[in-house]
Amino acid sequence: MVRKSMELQTELQQRLKKKNILLMTHLVLGYPSLDTNKEVIEQMALNGVDCIELQIPFSEPIADGPVILKANQQSLEAGITVEQCFAFAAEMAAKYPDVCFLFMTYYNIVFKYGEAAFLRRTRDVGLVGTIIPDLPPEEGEQYFALSKELELAPITFFTPTSTAERMTEVAQQGEGFVYCVARRGVTGKQTAIDESLDSYLEQCRQATGLPLAVGFGISNRDDIAMLTGKADMAVIGTATIRLVDEQGAAAVGPFIAELAGAA
Amino acid sequence: MVRKSMELQTELQQRLKKKNILLMTHLVLGYPSLDTNKEVIEQMALNGVDCIELQIPFSEPIADGPVILKANQQSLEAGITVEQCFAFAAEMAAKYPDVCFLFMTYYNIVFKYGEAAFLRRTRDVGLVGTIIPDLPPEEGEQYFALSKELELAPITFFTPTSTAERMTEVAQQGEGFVYCVARRGVTGKQTAIDESLDSYLEQCRQATGLPLAVGFGISNRDDIAMLTGKADMAVIGTATIRLVDEQGAAAVGPFIAELAGAA
């Protein structure tokens, strides 16, 4: 089942009828290995994850913190290629039709592959969208247009430094959902789930009708409970990578199940 | 027998009636020790040396080469004092009345002692003159005058860079003899005894009626033979220090005897 871009938003909104909040997880392809990735994804899929970001490693991941940075590097050192990432994504998308898979990567990977070729292939392997943190709409006009043409969701970002005006502008360019960065900084640091986050999320809500995914520093049951009702999707990034590093892929299932329980 | 300054010149001229060329030797007081100095002086005196320069060590002997420099330093390190030098000089002058003793030192030693005090004491201990290589007549007006008053010979220098005019000027200030520096440079390096030395000495002769002592690099029988007839006194400096360093004080006697034989 290939989801189409307009369908990602619809799909998420459908799911939200049954769940209070959705879950998106993240992993770095090839870290620690594609085999482990496979196990992790299985555990995620079986425990009710809605979306998974598959990060294609890049040598210069400037928006990522130390954990994901290291994962990118080790994967590259082990020899991961973009081609392998596509093949792996194809396999996963086919195997877990209930999960919405998105590519996350940096723009140079896309640029070197060729925007059109990259997006076509992304669509063809069954993914629903892409998250490119270093491609603002201003630089991505063509990329965003082509994504939409191919019915892939080009995910955009809200951040606590965004003005209302900027949020509106950005949301108009994006599809699927908006990735609301919970705080300043890179991935991997804890975010305080507090009142200022609440008012930030209210602002986000006012700026768009797209579902709101909240990420950066979401790592436990309490975080998710607090987000419920304010956001549409919680994004678990670094937390799973740490978990796999420390306890292995098998620990992911119970972890996700617990989070899903909080949702 | 205390020699007076006018007497040094007279004395040398007297001796020159019996010898073709006179000998002046040099040693650094306290190097390697005053006891060794004593032995060396004895050997010199017994073998017919006419004049002996007693160098009072100074920490900055800029006109001296490495051998004498080192001797100055080691003597100072062993604790030699100016007072000891005077006492030693007194003893030697008394013991060897046939030898004309002169102090050689740098001006700061004199300056710190006080010019008048230094010269009076020098006269009182029985020396006949002083050789101060860093005190040109221009800076030494008072010193030269007082020397003469005390009938001590203030020795002046001719050098291969001196003009005829300068030689005349300098010679007028000096007494006793003129120290003709045989070549450019510091003490201790061999001097080529050649035609240019001959013409230099002729020039020296023309500039003064004072006896001419030739020093810097005179070290053997041949040198002295070559100087005979052109100069009045050969100065043996570094050569004896080297000899004592290498073969001990006892070697000085035969060495001087050989040189005196050439004279």
Next chain:
Amino acid sequence: MKKGYFGQWGGAFIPEVLYATFAQLNTEYEKARADAAFWQEYVELMGNYSCRPTPLTYAENLSNHFGGARIYIKREDLNHTGAHKANNVMGQGLLVKRMGKKRVIAETGAGQHGVATATMAARFGFDCTVYMGEEDVARQRPNVFWMEKLGATVVPVTSGSRTLKDAMNEAFRDWVSSMDDTHYVIGTVCGPHPFPEMVAWFQSIIGIEAHKQILQQFGRLPSRVYACVGGGSNAMGIFQGFLDTPEVELVGVEAGGEGIDTDRHASRMTGDRASAGVAQGYKTMFLQNPEGQMLDTHSIAAGLDYVGVSPILADLGEQGRVRFEAATDKEVVDALALSMRKEGLIPALESSHGFVQAFKEAPTMAGDEAIIINMSGRGDKDIFTVAHAFDDPSWKKFIVDRGNEYSK
């Protein structure tokens, strides 16, 4: 053309969280640029704190030695902190003051830009953090020492190749958390718009002076102007004085390392290992593999050891306005040795790249032609690298003895 682009190069590929920061920076920069008093203040600061105008020295001995063009050398080495880097940091410092920020961060490779930034921060009373690849921290300890004593915090970067580009990534990572009170002082004409344009503007003081000086001293324009190209700031600085006079040929010299046909160099505009890409917030020629992963680079000159190059230079190269050449490590050491002996000048290893190419071409030129070499910095702070490059036995002994003393 799109704002922030030079031909197809440039842009601002920044995470959304920096959008507002860049908006503010652009506004302040444009205001400053439109304000003649700002430039005046900048020129005065550089005159009073550094020693601008730096001289244009006629290198008579080298000119005679090569027997061709008359060689003039623009003396950026005489700047405070010893390189053209001072121009950029002091300019940005003034801007930071205008923006009311209290902290600056910087990346540094050799440490030159780090020392310059730490100096500027001390002078302006800003807090300062400098990111520096762990490997560079180890290699360039003297600069680390000075940065710390100047009051900066030096953070060793342990990711990636642990060199300049990784330090730049890490500075960005700091900035996305700290932008409210922090300005990122990028050290060269690279990075997202407005940095290339802005840094080029501050560095244009070199070319403005050099243009005036060569007319005064030589009476005419030079035939060629040479500059080494790392990020490209010193080159852009001097080239801007001659961009509008097409009869002046502009020559940028990259790090040829062990040869541009090896994989140990840092030549983006010469050789065939670089291709268009987007990283560190901008689009330019990068040394990268076909999938877009950045390659390890090498140069004897840490300041040239960088994967990217100014988008402005990429464009000028594409247009044919700037000719690019490369100098190998070995040629660089030879040119440095010759400059020392003939003129008493110690160009930085970076700067010596420009000297190499000038020395190759000067003899083929006419005696009534002039060339200018931009001496971007002084080499005496490269003592550890240079003495190592010369394989100086007394130096090694000195270090060994010192080491033994310290390990007692």
Next chain:
Amino acid sequence: MKKGYFGQWGGAFIPEVLYATFAQLNTEYEKARADAAFWQEYVELMGNYSCRPTPLTYAENLSNHFGGARIYIKREDLNHTGAHKANNVMGQGLLVKRMGKKRVIAETGAGQHGVATATMAARFGFDCTVYMGEEDVARQRPNVFWMEKLGATVVPVTSGSRTLKDAMNEAFRDWVSSMDDTHYVIGTVCGPHPFPEMVAWFQSIIGIEAHKQILQQFGRLPSRVYACVGGGSNAMGIFQGFLDTPEVELVGVEAGGEGIDTDRHASRMTGDRASAGVAQGYKTMFLQNPEGQMLDTHSIAAGLDYVGVSPILADLGEQGRVRFEAATDKEVVDALALSMRKEGLIPALESSHGFVQAFKEAPTMAGDEAIIINMSGRGDKDIFTVAHAFDDPSWKKFIVDRGNEYSK
């Protein structure tokens, strides 16, 4: 007064063999001094090869920190080769050219004057030999390295205390053999006439500039001018700009080492270990014992570690025109640290002595007064000494690691 004397100080206590050489030098020097074109040529050379006029930097942060007089800093550190020593050597270089000599020799302590002379020799095409105490050769290897690369022969001096004064003696020993084609470039305002007067003349460029600059920037004369005093050349350089204006107090700061009441210092005009004497060709206050043997001296700053002092300064001190103070090693390191953090300036350890005294006095002065500190050189070439003085553990580790690498 007798020629070459300043009060009772100075003179030319030279061996007869140098008489003709000094006669020629005096003649050429006097001709040059009488020739306005010579000074013009000198000023142009310093403008084109070094970066004169060096700025007078207003140290706003330090001024605020101390809350008294406004502190201005004369930036001799921005000279080519990093110190005021450049002024003297380039001036003497021009004179050597006039005299038609082909070789220069110099003594050096820290290596600063040696590097400056080697640089001048390279630029003028002279052969160059630098005498340097064996101990200094060991301590100051980086400077030895540069001198050699600049084409000079560095001769380690193994006699005496194996430091500066011994190097000076050794240079004299060379000169008495080689004077026909060789000029001895004395590095400070010491030595036999005409050196003190001549070096002071070349260095007066500092004071001429500073006088003009302080009037431009502050509108009035400064209340006090501070300079460190080794031989005294940088101090004489700046003082000459204010000698004729008695309302400007001139303060010379000597090396207090471990305290002027210890025997580890190099203070000739302060403390009670110095007395009048004659050595190295001139009469001045020397650190010597009562019999006239020179004492060992000590300073953290190699360039101040000298037994004698300029006869001109000895006279100005005796007249009361210059006030002398001493700064201890420890105070010097503190003042250096503060200058780095507050202003981004790295004064040489020598120069930092002047800073110490200025920092002591500035707070006691009124806010509408100004003082000038002469920053005679930059401290970054003192890295080995400064890092050692700060007892920096990372630096030590760096050196140990390097040493281990080299001893493999």
